[in-house]
Amino acid sequence: MKQFLLFLTLVSILSANDTESLLKAKELFKNKSYDQALEILEKSSETTPLNVDELKLQAKIHYAKGNVEDALDSLYLALKQKSKDPEIYLELVKLYSTSKRYKGALEVCENGIKKFPNSLELNLQLASLLPRFGKVPASLQLIEKLKAEFPSDPRPLSIESNLYLYRADFDKAEISIKWAISLDEKNQDYKNNLAIVYEKKGDFLLKQKKEKEAKESFELAWKEIQSLNSNNPIIASNQERIKRKAS
Secondary structure (H helix, E strand, C coil), X not given: CHHHHHHHHHHHHHHHHHHHHHHHHHHHHHCCCHHHHHHHHHHHHCCCCCCHHHHHHHHHHHHHCCCHHHHHHHHHHHHHHCCCCHHHHHHHHHHHHHCCCHHHHHHHHHHHHHHCCXXXXXXXXXXXXXXXXXXXXXXXXXXHHHHHHCCCCCHHHHHHHHHHHHCCCHHHHXXXXXXXXXXXXXXXXXXXXXXXXXXXXXXXXXXXXXXXXXXXXHHHHHHHHCCCCCCCHHHHHHHHHHHHHHC
């Protein structure tokens, strides 16, 4: 019994130390002290293998340092430990996508959905990836399914708007993004996207020599975007460009 109690005590101490190490590594990562954060995780791995949370953090640190391959390795190790975690599949998809490895992203996403067909996050990623492979109709079909299953979530509508915009179907793109805004009125990204729909419509009308209609569309775009947070560099850039077109 004493040996059993001693074992429990040691396990508790190790768990506490692991948690402390992870918290410290997270704090260093937050402060962009990436090498120090990695050093803590590597030192922890000398005694026990890194757990899933530690491997996820390690992947984020590697990616922040520009080491995509190492980041992928960390996530695949996490997946090996916990294959029933859809979050790891999602992290892999995002990592592949942000590093513009869309084929890898699609493969992992489809494999993840086979295991977790009801995962909204993975299905949203799939809907965003399919158009890159010329599968816009399949993406729109998936979006319709997600809209029916998650009617209060604006994200499928935002993706749908982008798909219609890609097709130059400006009226449908406008309807979709306005619907998304009605579900999340404070979301500046959606309002920015609405401005982009009006801007792209204006560009299209200009090419057709319809200057008056184009000007009206640019003015609508400026009306939507002028009050948004200019501290966001993407929004600020869009504001500057759209203002010139609307003037």
